[in-house]
Amino acid sequence: MADLSTDFAGIKSPNPFWLASAPPTDKEYNVRRAFDAGWGGVVWKTLGLDPHVVNVNGPRYGAIWGADRRLLGLNNIELITDRPLETNLREIKQVKRDYPDRAMIVSLMVPCEEWAWKQILPLVEETGADGIELNFGCPHGMSERGMGSAVGQVPEYIEMVTRWCKQNTRMPVIVKLTPNITDIRKPARAARAGGADAVSLINTINSITSVNLDAMAPEPMIDGKGTHGGYCGPAVKPIALNMVAEIARDLETQGMPISGIGGVTTWRDAAEFLALGAGSVQVCTAAMTYGFKIVEEMASGLSEWMDQQGYRSIDEVSGRAVPNVTDWQYLNLNYVTKARIDQDLCIKCGRCYAACEDTSHQAIAMNPGRTFEVIDEECVACNLCVNVCPVEDCITMERLEAGAKDERTGRIVSPEYANWTAHPNNPAAKAAE
Amino acid sequence: MANSQMTPGIVAGRLPATAYSDNFDDLHPPYDGHEAHVAADRCYFCYDAPCVTACPTSIDIPLFIRQIATDMPEAAAKTIFEQNILGGMCARVCPTETLCEEACVREAAEGKPVEIGRLQRHATDTLMARGIHPFERGAPTGKRVAVVGAGPAGLSCAHRLAMKGHDVVLFDARPKAGGLNEFGIASYKTPGGFAQAEVDWLLKIGGITVELGAALGQGLSLDELTGQYDAVFLGIGLAGVNALRAEGEEKENVRDAVDFISELRQASDLSTLPIGRNVVVIGGGMTAVDAAVQAKLLGAENVTMAYRRGRDRMSASEFEQDLAAQKGVRIIHHAQPVAVHGNGAVREVEFEYTTDGPNGLEPTGETFRIPADQVFKAIGQRLEGAPEGITLEGSKIAVTGAGRTILAKVWAGGDCAAGGDDLTVTAVAEGRDAAEDIHTVLMGG
Incomplete structure (x- = not known):
């Protein structure tokens, strides 16, 4: 049976599933329930200096739903912990003492001044926590006070604060990155330059989830007004996956442990983050939607999949897909596919036809009897028909063998690999000659 | 009243007073808002949708379902009423299982079509409940x-x-x-x-x-x-209602099913409507099913529906046949009435089995009798x-x-x-x- 235990930047946990710093990890009661349910670790909800912050007293969350009111995206305007520092520290210590095998990471956010970090770090260290996570990510509320994403958006600040932390604690330092930037590699490089042991990402994405059209105000609405909040949940996973991969394959940051965050809801989501370079994953929205029990599905599913694939440890999975993440310019232009419709599976809804005819390349014919067939002369293999087809595997992309004729271009498919860098239409390629 | 299902003859009040409202309540209760959303979400918004082709009034079904899914049942209702001003009734009585829902691609895919009829009802009920009539008269033509x-x-x-x-x-x-x-x-x-x-x-x-x-x-x-x-x-x-052309069909308590249904529809108190202990309905269409099922729901102990051809020839849809069976109606196929027996009033109906021969329906010579206090004829109107x-x-x-x-x-x-x-x-x-x-x-x- 696969070994799910994890050693992440020196922080050990029985499985790679951690609860992210968020409402589920705000206090002892919740965290004990989480550990009892089987979570491998928690990142305690962000601590700040006293006097503690206050939260709004109206709604803190907004949501996007899919079919049957399935929660797809959650947005929040909650701030860091609104309990006294001393209370949190006491609880952290007690929980860590009672669950020594679980990872206990403490998220921190204090002003961008060294004295503040010097003040809080020893207090956290005293709890016996396994590590700290620097919250440079929250895009709402705290950022207006020069913290959270206001720091995470300035690589120099990241490097500076990270260095302060490394100099003032023996605990491993994880830097949590905000996605509200243009190039995620810059803050990741800054974290590494400051001596960070690891990064975690993504924090939430700045967002307005919806507008109340009666009140003409954004949701969640507080007394007729709304503000931007942090977006998370399944909807943000693709954004998070890309950012994790960018850091995993960047020459300056490769090898740095990454804790993957963003819409992890199932074992498969976790496996994908691991494959793109994460060494652990953090979960919040899924737990907030379904409760702590979901970790059972995640752990058993990941274990089952690893057994099926012959992976024995998390390390064997971590980063396994990274070599296959490349730049567009290196994609093989001699890889030619055509859509193929399985007539036995087709239920004749015609969505492929509407999509292709209206919005793509007019490469699907609607024949008598509502039979849909691909016109090879027009098919550019865009994959839209595959994506809109409601029947799994009904439409597939089949590769043309080398030597076959591409009916669209009239060219014979070459067995050679050839990418844009050498393509005759590429001005840069010509200039190089 | 002391009558029960077992009381001989044709009497009223065979059931407890409360049973009538339950028995004759909505066959398909209306969706609540969330149910409608979930049902609407199953629609694939097909291109040149087969359900529209299957609808005799050509309602733009994918459009109205999408309008429901986007919280606009009123707009959905307008889409329906533009094609079918009786869209509210059709949502209730259409044999959707042989029309739009039979054509639904999800019927082909998984044997479970989008519930178009109920969605249509959700839309039309919503608009009608608001008392809105969505059309205006054109300028007078003088015609x-x-x-x-x-x-x-x-x-x-x-x-x-x-x-x-x-x-x-x-x-x-x-x-x-x-x-x-x-x-x-x-x-x-x-x-x-x-x-x-x-x-x-x-x-x-x-x-x-x-x-x-x-x-x-x-x-x-x-x-x-x-x-x-x-x-x-x-x-x-x-x-007009077609005759049985069976000996004795003029006997008392042999009636047209449409008259029975009409009487039932107009009755203000169903517990006062007399029904036989043994009821025989002759015919294989929707009217026959409507009469047989309602006879059962009124408390008849035995309701038999007899049709002279096989199940595949019945004009009542499969859904209707299943409904009849589910309500306890016994359906006999390949049996045609040859005589109505009784002294003044009907007591029994005599049937003869039939078989599909090379020259059409042929009697087999084998007969049987079924006790009947009431006979409802539903073999077609003219x-x-x-x-x-x-x-x-x-x-x-x-x-x-x-x-x-x-x-x-x-x-x-x-x-x-x-x-x-x-x-x-x-x-x-x-x-x-x-x-x-x-x-x-x-x-x-």
């Missing part, structure tokens, strides 16, 4: 049209004509408008007085005068109508009192195009006209299309 028969075809025709600005007089022989919607459909399909509410709502368009108690041969003649009006639409339905000068095709009024009869100013549609299934939705389509044609003729000169 007058007589519509004879206020059933689905006549109502649909009258409404479309009124929309076009014509003045319509809508005649019906019965004391209420609605035709089969009011008198001829099982109660559990349209409870709560919906048929009359729908008529009232439809008439909000204005420009329609209803004259009840008037029919061809009863105060009206086609000659006079064509003289007084610019056009006449006949939606007179099928008033046109009665066709006006003179009208050409028939088979036993119905011959029409060409959008309901044009042989007479220049006379159109016909619904069950009385040849062609098309005898369905509410088909009648609505025919009434609507005839109205459009009448309008074209009247305005085109």
Whole structure:
């Protein structure tokens, strides 16, 4: 049976599933329930200096739903912990003492001044926590006070604060990155330059989830007004996956442990983050939607999949897909596919036809009897028909063998690999000659 | 009252008083908002959707379902009513399992179609509950049209004509408008007085005068109508019932199923409606099922439906047959009545088994008898009192195009006209299309 235990930047946990710093990890009661349910670790909800912050007293969350009111995206305007520092520290210590095998990471956010970090770090260290996570990510509320994403958006600040932390604690330092930037590699490089042991990402994405059209105000609405909040949940996973991969394959940051965050809801989501370079994953929205029990599905599913694939440890999975993440310019232009419709599976809804005819390349014919067939002369293999087809595997992309004729271009498919860098239409390629 | 299902003869009150409202409640209860959302989300928004093709009124089903999914059931209702002004009734009584829902690609994919009928009801009920009539009359044309028969075809025709600005007089022989919607459909399909509410709502368009108690041969003649009006639409339905042609069918308590259904529909207290302990229904169509199921729901102990051909030939849909079976109706196939026995009143019906031979249905010679306190005949209706000068095709009024009869100013549609299934939705389509044609003729000169 696969070994799910994890050693992440020196922080050990029985499985790679951690609860992210968020409402589920705000206090002892919740965290004990989480550990009892089987979570491998928690990142305690962000601590700040006293006097503690206050939260709004109206709604803190907004949501996007899919079919049957399935929660797809959650947005929040909650701030860091609104309990006294001393209370949190006491609880952290007690929980860590009672669950020594679980990872206990403490998220921190204090002003961008060294004295503040010097003040809080020893207090956290005293709890016996396994590590700290620097919250440079929250895009709402705290950022207006020069913290959270206001720091995470300035690589120099990241490097500076990270260095302060490394100099003032023996605990491993994880830097949590905000996605509200243009190039995620810059803050990741800054974290590494400051001596960070690891990064975690993504924090939430700045967002307005919806507008109340009666009140003409954004949701969640507080007394007729709304503000931007942090977006998370399944909807943000693709954004998070890309950012994790960018850091995993960047020459300056490769090898740095990454804790993957963003819409992890199932074992498969976790496996994908691991494959793109994460060494652990953090979960919040899924737990907030379904409760702590979901970790059972995640752990058993990941274990089952690893057994099926012959992976024995998390390390064997971590980063396994990274070599296959490349730049567009290196994609093989001699890889030619055509859509193929399985007539036995087709239920004749015609969505492929509407999509292709209206919005793509007019490469699907609607024949008598509502039979849909691909016109090879027009098919550019865009994959839209595959994506809109409601029947799994009904439409597939089949590769043309080398030597076959591409009916669209009239060219014979070459067995050679050839990418844009050498393509005759590429001005840069010509200039190089 | 001490009567029970076991009480011999034909008596009322076989069930506890509370059982009637339960038994005759909505067969398909309306969706609540969330249920409608979930059901609507299953629609794939097919291209050139097969369900639209399968709908006799060509309602844009994917569009109205998408409108429900996006929280606009009122807009959905308008989409429906533009094609089918009786979309509320059709949502309740259409055999969707043989029309739109049979064509649904999800029926092909997983044997579970999008529940189009119930979604349609959700939309139409929402708008109608708000008392909104979504159409306005066009500018008056000064033309007058007589519509004879206020059933689905006549109502649909009258409404479309009124929309076009014509003045319509809508005649019906019965004391209420609605035709089969009011008198001829099982109660559990349209409870709560919906048929009359729908008529009232439809008439909000204005420009329609209803004259009840008037029919061809009863105060009206086609000659006079064509003289007084610019056009006449006949939606007179099928008033006659076919005979069994079995010995003794004149005996007491042998009735037309349509009369029983009509009586039941008009009864203010179902516990006072007498029903036999043993009821036999003869026929294999929707009317037979409606009568048999309702007899059972009234408390009859044994209800037998006998049809002379096989199951595959029954015109009642599979859903209807299953409904009958589920309610405890015994269905016997390949049995035709040969005699009704009894001294004055029916006591037994004698059947003979049949088989499908090379030359059609053949009796096998084997007979059996079923006890019967009541017999309901439901072996088809026929046109009665066709006006003179009208050409028939088979036993119905011959029409060409959008309901044009042989007479220049006379159109016909619904069950009385040849062609098309005898369905509410088909009648609505025919009434609507005839109205459009009448309008074209009247305005085109």
